[in-house]
Amino acid sequence: MKINLNYMLLIAFCAVAVSCKKDNYNAPSSTLSGKLVYKGEVIGVENNQVPFELYQYGFGKVGAIGSSFAQEGTYSALLFDGDYKLIIPNGQGPFRWKYLASGAPDSTAITMKGNQTLDLEVTPYYMIRTPQITGGAGKVNATFKAEKIITDANAKNIEKVNLYINKTQFVSGNNDQNIANTGIAGTAIVDMNNITMSVTVPTFVPTQNYVFGRIGVKIAGVEDLIFSPVVKITF
Amino acid sequence: MKKIFLITIVALLVGFAGCKKDTTFLDIPPIQVIPNDVAFSDPALVLSILGDLYNRQVDFSSLDGDGSQAGWRTFSDFSESFPSENGSYFIVQRTGWDYGSWGAWDYTYIRDLNLFIQRDSASTLLAAADKSRFLAEGRFLRANYYFELVKRMGGVPLILAPLQYDAAKGDVSTLRVPRSKESDIYDFIISEAEAIKTSLPLDATIKSRATKGAALALEARAAIYAASIAKYGASTPQVTLPGGEVGIPVAKASGYYTTALKAAQEIITGAAGSYQLYKVLPDLSDNFAAVFLDKSSVNQESIFVEDFKAGAGKTHGFTINDQPYSISDEGGDAGRLDPSLNFVEAFEKLDNTFAPIPTTDGTGNPLYYTNQFDIFAGRDARLAGTVLVPNALFKGKRVDIWAGYQLADGSILTSDVAGNLKALPGTSTPVQVVGTDGPINGLELRTQSGFYARKYLDPTVGSGRRGRGSDVAFIRYRFAEVLLNAAEAAYELGQNDVAAGYLNQVRSRAGLVIPLAAADLTFDRIVHERRVELAFEGHILFDYKRWRIAHLVWDGSPTSRADLISNLGKATQKSTQPWGLWPYKIYNPGSVNNGKWIFKENLPSAVTGANRFQFGNYYSFINDNIRSANPTIVKQPNQ
Numbered sequence: 001m002k003i004n005l006n007y008m009l010l011i012a013f014c015a016v017a018v019s020c021k022k023d024n025y026n027a028p029s030s031t032l033s034g035k036l037v038y039k040g041e042v043i044g045v046e047n048n049q050v051p052f053e054l055y056q057y058g059f060g061k062v063g064a065i066g067s068s069f070a071q072e073g074t075y076s077a078l079l080f081d082g083d084y085k086l087i088i089p090n091g092q093g094p095f096r097w098k099y100l101a102s103g104a105p106d107s108t109a110i111t112m113k114g115n116q117t118l119d120l121e122v123t124p125y126y127m128i129r130t131p132q133i134t135g136g137a138g139k140v141n142a143t144f145k146a147e148k149i150i151t152d153a154n155a156k157n158i159e160k161v162n163l164y165i166n167k168t169q170f171v172s173g174n175n176d177q178n179i180a181n182t183g184i185a186g187t188a189i190v191d192m193n194n195i196t197m198s199v200t201v202p203t204f205v206p207t208q209n210y211v212f213g214r215i216g217v218k219i220a221g222v223e224d225l226i227f228s229p230v231v232k233i234t235f
Numbered sequence: 236m237k238k239i240f241l242i243t244i245v246a247l248l249v250g251f252a253g254c255k256k257d258t259t260f261l262d263i264p265p266i267q268v269i270p271n272d273v274a275f276s277d278p279a280l281v282l283s284i285l286g287d288l289y290n291r292q293v294d295f296s297s298l299d300g301d302g303s304q305a306g307w308r309t310f311s312d313f314s315e316s317f318p319s320e321n322g323s324y325f326i327v328q329r330t331g332w333d334y335g336s337w338g339a340w341d342y343t344y345i346r347d348l349n350l351f352i353q354r355d356s357a358s359t360l361l362a363a364a365d366k367s368r369f370l371a372e373g374r375f376l377r378a379n380y381y382f383e384l385v386k387r388m389g390g391v392p393l394i395l396a397p398l399q400y401d402a403a404k405g406d407v408s409t410l411r412v413p414r415s416k417e418s419d420i421y422d423f424i425i426s427e428a429e430a431i432k433t434s435l436p437l438d439a440t441i442k443s444r445a446t447k448g449a450a451l452a453l454e455a456r457a458a459i460y461a462a463s464i465a466k467y468g469a470s471t472p473q474v475t476l477p478g479g480e481v482g483i484p485v486a487k488a489s490g491y492y493t494t495a496l497k498a499a500q501e502i503i504t505g506a507a508g509s510y511q512l513y514k515v516l517p518d519l520s521d522n523f524a525a526v527f528l529d530k531s532s533v534n535q536e537s538i539f540v541e542d543f544k545a546g547a548g549k550t551h552g553f554t555i556n557d558q559p560y561s562i563s564d565e566g567g568d569a570g571r572l573d574p575s576l577n578f579v580e581a582f583e584k585l586d587n588t589f590a591p592i593p594t595t596d597g598t599g600n601p602l603y604y605t606n607q608f609d610i611f612a613g614r615d616a617r618l619a620g621t622v623l624v625p626n627a628l629f630k631g632k633r634v635d636i637w638a639g640y641q642l643a644d645g646s647i648l649t650s651d652v653a654g655n656l657k658a659l660p661g662t663s664t665p666v667q668v669v670g671t672d673g674p675i676n677g678l679e680l681r682t683q684s685g686f687y688a689r690k691y692l693d694p695t696v697g698s699g700r701r702g703r704g705s706d707v708a709f710i711r712y713r714f715a716e717v718l719l720n721a722a723e724a725a726y727e728l729g730q731n732d733v734a735a736g737y738l739n740q741v742r743s744r745a746g747l748v749i750p751l752a753a754a755d756l757t758f759d760r761i762v763h764e765r766r767v768e769l770a771f772e773g774h775i776l777f778d779y780k781r782w783r784i785a786h787l788v789w790d791g792s793p794t795s796r797a798d799l800i801s802n803l804g805k806a807t808q809k810s811t812q813p814w815g816l817w818p819y820k821i822y823n824p825g826s827v828n829n830g831k832w833i834f835k836e837n838l839p840s841a842v843t844g845a846n847r848f849q850f851g852n853y854y855s856f857i858n859d860n861i862r863s864a865n866p867t868i869v870k871q872p873n874q
Contacts, residue, residue, distance in 0.1 A: 061859075061860070061863035061864065062863045062866075063859030063860070063862075063863050064859060089870070089873075089874060090870075090872060090873065091473050091850060091851070091872055091873035091874075092873065102477065103477045173791070173792065174330060174791060174847070175330050175791055175792060175793055175811075175844060175845035175847070176330060176843070176844070221472070221473060222473075223473075223849060223850050223873065
């Protein structure tokens with residue numbers, strides 16, 4: 001068959017002409033970011049386990065724009081400009097969010113117009129004060145002070161305090177986020193102002209001369225742990 | 236001239252054809268659709284409509300299904316087994332379940348059931364007996380589906396009549412039904428079962444249609460679920476909603492336990508037909524396996540089943556997928572569902588005590604066995620009835636499960652190819668160094684845990700061929716479960732002697748003839764008995780959910796060997812990763828142990844995740860589409 005250049009040009013022109021239409025929307029470009037804080041202090045959580053939800057009304061069906069906090073307690077979302085509402089769903093996080101009288105989580109109104117930084121003020125059950133994680137080749141030691149923040153009717157006890165270490169900077173109680181851990185049951189803690197733990201560093205391949213460590217406090221009846229900042233321990 | 240004539244003729248023809256009245260031309264009864272009044276005048280037609288509704292029932296585990304919906308996979312989770320198929324390792328590699336897992340929200344099915352109930356009620360041409368039986372069956376299926384919903388989602392909108400959208404008003408808000416309380420759904424199921432039981436046939440030989448026995452079994456199970464959610468839900472106050480859509484007040488527990496016991500006892504005393512435990516074969520393990528295979532009238536244990544029929548278009552591939560590789564009817568299609576050592580360890584010894592499968596002595600030295608069977612000796616007969624252990628018999632052949640030779644210096648001689656031949660040290664003749672059924676890490680379709688499944692595995696010739704398939708039935712309700720429900724209810728009501736009586740019936744059938752005394756009964760015993768008796772029957776998830784122990788058993792941290800062999804028989808024993816038990820043959824000429832067997836606990840290398848059940852998993856996620864279409868639907872807790 002003879003290839004007719006004219007036809008090919010015509011087809012190419014049609015294709016180009018059809019695709020000339022402008023896209024309906026620009027991509028979202030405003031970044032909402034911030035972190036979980038209690039009186040200015042950051043609250044550490046487990047990576048990807050504490051969710052938050054953003055809602056935007058006025059465009060048909062309403063569904064959550066869901067995401068979750070990073071382990072340093074930070075979050076970010078790329079949004080269109082407009083009005084949003086943000087909640088942290090019930091039962092999530094080692095802290096209390098603000099609630100309505102019905103028990104549903106109260107929302108925070110956010111108006112996006114360009115980038116915005118918004119720290120979320122929450123009330124944790126406990127705070128990990130003065131965490132110190134040190135160690136050498138064989139062992140990692142941690143000391144810290146647990147301060148009870150919520151002391152009213154919603155107060156909860158400590159179920160367990162844990163020290164986790166991992167090869168990578170993601171450190172938590174999750175199966176693949178620690179290579180060793182140790183814990184003290186809440187009932188076995190004698191002095192909340194001086195809690196000491198020590199964990200043996202196991203051998204692993206490939207070897208490296210550092211590990212990452214982190215303290216997590218498990219509060220009775222609350223699924224998510226509150227964590228201290230991740231510390232890199234080089235030995 | 237000729238042209239004009241032609242045109243006139245055509246015009247006349249068209250004109251006359253169009254002369255027919257609209258009513259005679261358009262109102263022709265359709266020939267491919269049966270109108271409702273005709274359909275509901277003939278019992279055979281009603282039965283065919285009902286047949287479709289029966290087929291659309293939802294089970295957690297089911298034997299049929301293809302591809303990603305393959306039946307065997309629905310049995311394979313929760314560390315009770317290892318999935319030996321390359322596309323299914325995700326089951327043991329994930330670190331938990333999505334909140335949407337196990338969700339169900341099929342209101343189309345409920346609408347069809349409601350329409351069926353409405354049309355059957357309105358029918359005037361059916362015989363009264365037929366009409367009431369069909370009606371009762373429709374209500375049974377509806378109650379059964381609401382049970383399926385409430386187990387997964389908690390309280391759901393309770394819709395008992397077909398909803399009608401009024402297009403003239405254009406308002407959907409009247410159709411938005413909020414979620415009922417969880418207890419209301421259970422109350423509905425119980426009251427429906429009570430209401431229809433006398434309209435259903437009192438006939439224990441009917442298995443695949445609803446009977447009085449099926450209605451009572453449904454009632455007993457629903458009541459025991461509601462009761463345990465009320466009682467044990469108190470230990471997880473965070474898994475509740477203020478409106479009662481999730482969670483049942485603890486005060487209701489004893490009422491539900493009483494209902495469960497009463498309904499179960501109605502079956503046990505024979506008021507619903509002659510049901511009894513299957514005790515036919517002399518070998519107790521074969522007998523237990525036959526409970527699921529025997530579809531003759533001898534089997535008075537099954538109450539309500541999903542039946543299959545070979546050669547008639549309704550078969551399933553469970554046997555094809557799970558038969559032992561070395562005995563496969565369909566070369567290369569086998570061995571997917573491998574029960575885990577976690578599960579095998581759960582079977583107690585004949586003296587009613589728990590002990591790990593003895594692989595080592597007190598000081599950690601291996602124990603040597605002459606036969607592979609010996610390590611499993613003296614255990615609950617249900618072990619060999621549920622699991623094909625190494626060297627077990629299936630279709631007259633023995634499965635060939637061993638991981639290699641252990642040499643005199645303690646090193647292992649094996650191969651990556653199942654059944655491969657290699658020369659042993661000091662010899663030159665190649666001999667087989669690994670079983671034709673494995674276990675070899677990463678070698679799919681052979682066992683990787685050291686066990687094959689036996690429950691439902693069909694020994695009929697040809698059942699393992701794709702062209703034929705198997706027609707073993709899936710038992711939804713059976714007498715042993717009714718006994719266990721009765722035992723649990725009686726135990727929770729403080730009637731330990733009654734409970735022990737029911738429990739001992741089930742246990743003695745499995746060879747545990749030393750009866751448990753009333754004082755021996757504990758919550759752990761109840762949990763344990765259900766785990767071993769009802770394994771791979773779609774119970775474990777819902778049982779662990781209703782007892783609120785799922786987040787303790789599947790806590791997300793890896794299962795160590797110590798975890799595996801400690802806390803046996805405890806309800807909350809950790810089981811987050813499926814372990815295997817690999818047999819090795821000793822090659823050490825000159826030693827007394829030459830040719831003997833040792834066993835090693837082994838975590839299959841594909842297992843990298845650990846099951847983590849979060850509070851948000853207790854009730855499945857109701858998706859955003861549903862909630863934005865009906866904003867009155869409240870969210871599940873902890874999600």
